[in-house]
Amino acid sequence: MLPMLQVTGLSAGFEDVPVLDGVSMTATPGSTVAIVGPNGAGKSTLLKAVYGLARVRSGRVVFRRDGAEHDITGWPPHRLTALGLNYVPQTDNVFAALSVRENLLLGATARPRQALARMERLLVEFGPLRTVLDRPAGALSGGQRQSLAVARALMSEPVLLLLDEPSAGLAPSAVGTVFGHLARLRSEGLTIVIVEQNARLVLARADNAYVLEGGRNRYEGPGPELLQDARVVELYLGGGAHATTPATPAAADQ
Amino acid sequence: MSELPQLIVDGLVSGAVLAIAAVGVSLVYGILHLVNFAHGDYLTFGAYAGLGVTALGLSMVVATVVAVAATAALAVGLQLVLWGPVRRRRAGLLSSFITAIGLALVLRHAIFLVVGAGSRAYPVDQFSVERLGPVRVSISQLIAISLSIVAIAVIGVLLARTSIGRSMRAFADNPELAAVAGVDVGRIVLATWLVAGALAGLAGELQGLIQGAFDPNMGWNLLLPIFAAVVLGTIGNAYGALLGGFVLGLVMELSTWSVLGGGIPASYKYVVAFLALILMLLVRPQGLLGRRARAL
Numbered sequence: 001m002l003p004m005l006q007v008t009g010l011s012a013g014f015e016d017v018p019v020l021d022g023v024s025m026t027a028t029p030g031s032t033v034a035i036v037g038p039n040g041a042g043k044s045t046l047l048k049a050v051y052g053l054a055r056v057r058s059g060r061v062v063f064r065r066d067g068a069e070h071d072i073t074g075w076p077p078h079r080l081t082a083l084g085l086n087y088v089p090q091t092d093n094v095f096a097a098l099s100v101r102e103n104l105l106l107g108a109t110a111r112p113r114q115a116l117a118r119m120e121r122l123l124v125e126f127g128p129l130r131t132v133l134d135r136p137a138g139a140l141s142g143g144q145r146q147s148l149a150v151a152r153a154l155m156s157e158p159v160l161l162l163l164d165e166p167s168a169g170l171a172p173s174a175v176g177t178v179f180g181h182l183a184r185l186r187s188e189g190l191t192i193v194i195v196e197q198n199a200r201l202v203l204a205r206a207d208n209a210y211v212l213e214g215g216r217n218r219y220e221g222p223g224p225e226l227l228q229d230a231r232v233v234e235l236y237l238g239g240g241a242h243a244t245t246p247a248t249p250a251a252a253d254q
Numbered sequence: 255m256s257e258l259p260q261l262i263v264d265g266l267v268s269g270a271v272l273a274i275a276a277v278g279v280s281l282v283y284g285i286l287h288l289v290n291f292a293h294g295d296y297l298t299f300g301a302y303a304g305l306g307v308t309a310l311g312l313s314m315v316v317a318t319v320v321a322v323a324a325t326a327a328l329a330v331g332l333q334l335v336l337w338g339p340v341r342r343r344r345a346g347l348l349s350s351f352i353t354a355i356g357l358a359l360v361l362r363h364a365i366f367l368v369v370g371a372g373s374r375a376y377p378v379d380q381f382s383v384e385r386l387g388p389v390r391v392s393i394s395q396l397i398a399i400s401l402s403i404v405a406i407a408v409i410g411v412l413l414a415r416t417s418i419g420r421s422m423r424a425f426a427d428n429p430e431l432a433a434v435a436g437v438d439v440g441r442i443v444l445a446t447w448l449v450a451g452a453l454a455g456l457a458g459e460l461q462g463l464i465q466g467a468f469d470p471n472m473g474w475n476l477l478l479p480i481f482a483a484v485v486l487g488t489i490g491n492a493y494g495a496l497l498g499g500f501v502l503g504l505v506m507e508l509s510t511w512s513v514l515g516g517g518i519p520a521s522y523k524y525v526v527a528f529l530a531l532i533l534m535l536l537v538r539p540q541g542l543l544g545r546r547a548r549a550l
Contacts, residue, residue, distance in 0.1 A: 051434070053430075053433075053434070076433070076439075077433045077434055077436065078433065078436050078437060078438040078439070081435070081436030082436070086436075087434055089430075089431065089434060092428060092430075092431060093431065094431075095423075095424045095427045095428055095431060095432075096427060096428070097423070097426075097427040098420070098423060098424060098427060102420055102423075102424075105417075105420060106420055106421065106424050106432075106435055106437070107435055107436070109417065109421055109435060109436045109437050109438075110436035111436075112417060152435060153435075156435075156436050
């Protein structure tokens with residue numbers, strides 16, 4: 001099966017600061033792909049570069065949907081949203097001054113048809129948001145904000161969702177709620193690329209995972225396997241796990 | 255004893271025109287982070303665009319439509335040839351501000367060149383006055399207040415209820431997230447100028463109407479009261495700018511009330527406007543609507 005998202009040799013950064021140095025990755029339709037690695041590895045930048053928020057200097061990003069192939073390298077976000085991608089930033093990811101309802105409707109800007117019906121459907125899954133619809137999003141708790149940010153992204157009916165550290169700064173119970181949403185979205189067939197600081201949490205759930213270090217690919221493999229890989233555990237997970245089976249270090253430094 | 259109601263009505267009329275001009279400045283500041291020092295000259299442009307239409311023998315209704323459309327087109331055009339390139343070169347707040355001052359001078363003198371320095375007036379009977387109870391209202395004032403109310407209602411609905419208004423407020427709240435959420439940033443910038451320009455055109459024509467006679471300095475002279483209204487109502491907050499405009503209009507007119515120690519001479523009423531502003535900044539620096547999170 002051809003990948004839905006295919007990143008090849010991507011070098012990108014901000015202004016004149018290069019961050020990514022030839023990173024490659026793919027996500028097949030319906031899979032959950034984790035991007036892990038130490039601080040400053042370029043995980044978030046990878047998502048931003050795919051979503052047109054970082055400056056791409058070389059490399060290619062290809063998106064496939066319904067048999068059509070789009071070279072989306074360097075496209076601006078609103079065109080990507082219309083094509084079926086969406087991205088949830090790590091922080092500052094709701095419009096604090098707008099009501100929850102307006103936040104949701106805003107998510108449908110790129111696909112305005114039947115936005116209200118879609119919002120109603122989403123409010124079945126994101127029940128707690130219904131009770132705060134008319135409150136400004138700035139008044140929500142951290143967990144509610146994260147739910148709102150994900151729900152807003154879903155308002156554009158994406159087939160590929162890019163998530164930047166959805167667990168950052170959340171209380172453990174809220175982390176559970178957010179990952180519950182993700183499990184459901186995955187079962188509904190959404191393709192997810194997720195960056196997480198909490199690598200254990202995400203590797204256990206990822207069909208495939210990439211370990212980045214210093215802006216380059218380091219390891220890749222099925223999530224649970226990487227979780228068992230002694231070197232990965234030692235390097236990025238702080239040791240202490242029952243690392244027994246060494247997994248394949250696919251596509252290490254190129 | 256009809257002085258007070260009369261002053262209130264006059265204050266509401268001039269406040270309404272200030273208000274719709276101030277909303278444009280506030281939207282541009284809140285969304286584009288640009289202090290448009292040339293906004294007053296956008297008003298002048300609108301006033302003369304309308305005057306040109308009446309010179310052709312067409313009605314004030316047509317003149318109003320043309321004033322609004324032409325000034326909106328001017329604002330959008332200047333975004334395309336001036337503000338867009340300035341922004342792409344990453345001009346800071348100060349460079350943009352200086353650019354706006356330069357633009358103000360260029361616009362004003364271009365208008366001087368075309369129409370001359372003399373005073374002009376719309377073909378509206380300045381002496382035709384309606385009596386409404388204790389107050390007398392001129393036709394010009396009636397036109398000004400009713401069109402302002404319509405414009406304010408339209409702007410309110412646009413910002414609060416439409417998709418483009420929601421996108422504009424989202425962009426003001428968090429520009430990067432707006433882009434992420436699928437808002438076409440370029441479209442929002444143009445829409446903001448379109449709205450601000452249309453309002454400036456209308457305000458310019460209405461100011462010309464209520465002043466009776468006007469010259470190419472009209473908008474420039476009005477610029478500081480407009481800015482005062484914006485700051486009074488909390489800078490960047492469109493609803494605040496509306497409120498600030500009305501408050502300032504009322505303060506200016508009421509300062510001439512004879513009961514207040516004989517009232518001050520009418521020519522000093524702009525001074526009173528600025529005293530009100532300074533007082534406000536001392537007592538409540540965040541402006542009238544400043545307590546809330548920065549909504550538009």
